[in-house]
Amino acid sequence: MSLARVRLRRDGRAAAARDEAVEAARAAGLADERLTALFAHQVDPEVARERLAAALDPTQVWLWAEQPALLGAAQLLARWHACGAADVLGGAVGRVLADNWFRRRGLASYPVGGIAVGFQGHRSDYKPAGSLAGDAWTVVFVRAAERAALAGLALHERIERAEGAVLERYAAARKDTLAPQIGRVLAARPAATVRQIAEALGVSDEPVRRHVNTMLRRGLIVEIAGRQKWRVIALVR
Known part of the structure; x- marks a missing residue:
């Protein structure tokens, strides 16, 4: 099969996927004419x-x-x-x-x-x-x-209040807990994955994942994307 034919097939699949996404957004009421026009035309x-x-x-x-x-x-x-x-x-x-x-x-x-x-x-x-x-x-x-x-x-004020809630909840906790540090990481960015938090703290994913699960149960953070491998976490604001 020629490279040209492979590219045409790939472009066709991409166009079909784009059209499907635009139609789904329009059906859900999440897209107006400006957005659909932007995604529908080829640049x-x-x-x-x-x-x-x-x-x-x-x-x-x-x-x-x-x-x-x-x-x-x-x-x-x-x-x-x-x-x-x-x-x-x-x-x-x-x-x-x-x-x-x-x-x-x-x-x-x-x-x-x-x-x-x-x-x-x-x-x-x-x-x-x-x-x-x-x-x-x-x-x-x-x-x-x-x-x-x-x-x-x-927004900054709401984030500070959310960060303060995390720090207050864990004020009397063990000194080695990662929860306050996780709160500070999430206060500095809109949202982050477990991997991103772990990299920011210089630790492995597993302890961050354990603390994230505890913080989720306590209502201190929210999960805004639910895939287990790519969980996206944010402070409750």
Whole structure:
């Protein structure tokens, strides 16, 4: 069998799986027209490369770096849409890049939540295209960043309370218990697998798994993915 035929068969299976996932999401009410359109169309690699190069032109990146971080992120996202990168690669990718611009410039440790959170309930304000040099988009973006920051601080407070509950529950426990350390690992990230927690603590999987089972029974953490080998754990928030 030729390599071309193998590739066609593989691409056909991938397309069928993608279509099935889109239909399932639509049937469950989890996908709107924007999401299904994004997953349903095939991206031309050459066009994607061209739009990506235009959106992230090195000269523009240098100009953004010379400005305050919020203004640079606002212009990055505006250019992402103005250059048509959003039409090919999706607007979400541009928002993730803006989030990481905050991190690159030292405004945030992790892009948790991100600028998209700031536009929740304000979707009609999200009009970056055509506003590359305009003040109107910058004002809208800064306000969204403020809302996202407030949401992030509220989330941080809930995480601190959850971490405190773990530490309080195990305050009188044996000194060798891993539970408080597991709580700290989960406070520093949205969720983690047993393997990721074990690697962060420098121990094997088995003791982490035992403590995770105990913490699950006590209601201190939740399991958000149930596969035994790839269990994903998070603090109760």
